[in-house]
Structure formats: structure tokens, C-alpha cells
Amino acid sequence: MFGNQIVHKGNIMLTCSMSYTKKSPKGTLSLGFFSPSELLFSDAICNGAKIQLINESEEKIENLFYYVDYEVYDSKEQIPDDLGRFHATWNRENPCEKVVYNSDIENPAPWDLPGKNTTGDENYVILNAEGKGHYVGCVLNIDNFDASNQEYTWPGEGDDMFFIDGEECTIPS
Numbered sequence: 001m002f003g004n005q006i007v008h009k010g011n012i013m014l015t016c017s018m019s020y021t022k023k024s025p026k027g028t029l030s031l032g033f034f035s036p037s038e039l040l041f042s043d044a045i046c047n048g049a050k051i052q053l054i055n056e057s058e059e060k061i062e063n064l065f066y067y068v069d070y071e072v073y074d075s076k077e078q079i080p081d082d083l084g085r086f087h088a089t090w091n092r093e094n095p096c097e098k099v100v101y102n103s104d105i106e107n108p109a110p111w112d113l114p115g116k117n118t119t120g121d122e123n124y125v126i127l128n129a130e131g132k133g134h135y136v137g138c139v140l141n142i143d144n145f146d147a148s149n150q151e152y153t154w155p156g157e158g159d160d161m162f163f164i165d166g167e168e169c170t171i172p173s
Contacts, residue, residue, distance in 0.1 A: 089127075096124060118169045120161055135162070 055061050117123065126138050161169045 087133075091126075093124065118161070120163055120169065123161065 053064070053066070126140070127135060163169055
């Protein structure tokens, strides 16, 4: 989930923090927006924008406050032709397909995986895109539903890997 708010002319701030707590019989939901300067994006929303807040819990949200701040330009001529567009996407794989590795170790811990995977095979793909652009980041949440080994409940996250224009894997250090 993200929030967006224009904080300077031609910039959009895209951050959101969300928490859900069970402090009252109906619970509370709070969305907090903030504006760190390193998260400002220029964007021209020429065709409109859509922001969705979806409650997937069983609890009713009794109160919700939101605020959207934006600027309207007199004409498209005021927007530079080479100005990039901001794209955001939301995805869920629930449940993710479990990858089972053969191991010579009896009752292996989840981190006892064979070798290194630098090909991207059997990994969760966050973004598959083509063309010019900048990857800014993501929020990745993992719930380990595999209760087959209660001694180890590690979710199995790994390194971010980038495959750019068919090149070999690059793992940020």
C-alpha cells in the first residue's frame, strides 16, 4: 500500500505506514503519511489516478480519514515531454508455491539449502518490466504458513536479484 501527496510543484510523495491493532473491540486502523525529501517524484497524471484502500480483514473500519493534495496544470504544454511516468503495482501470491530441495541432511533446517541460486529460477518475481526506467523499491511481507517443522519457522527470504536487459544476475551488496 502506498499513499501519494504532491508536496512541491511537480513532485509526488509516495510513502505510507499502516498499522492495525486490536486495542478496542473493533480495533483501530491508522495510516500515517510523511514526506522525507528523498521520496519525491515528478509525475504528470494526465489520464487520472486511482488510489484504493481495501479492507481484507473481518473487522469493519468504522472511521477512515484521508487527504489528497494535488495540482492542476492549465495545459499539457506545461509538462515536459521527457518527464517520466510513475507506475506502482500491487501483487499477491497466496500461498506461494513451496520449493522443496533434496538434502542429504536428516531433518535439515530451512537455511540448509544446497548451493547458491543466481539464476532467478524458482524465486518470487517482484517486477518484470521492459524499457527505460528506475526501480525505486518495494514492500515485501512474508508469512510462513508451513507448520511442518515447528522447530524452524524461517520464511525463506533471500537476496534481491536484478536481471537487467538479459544480463547476468546482479546482487546488491
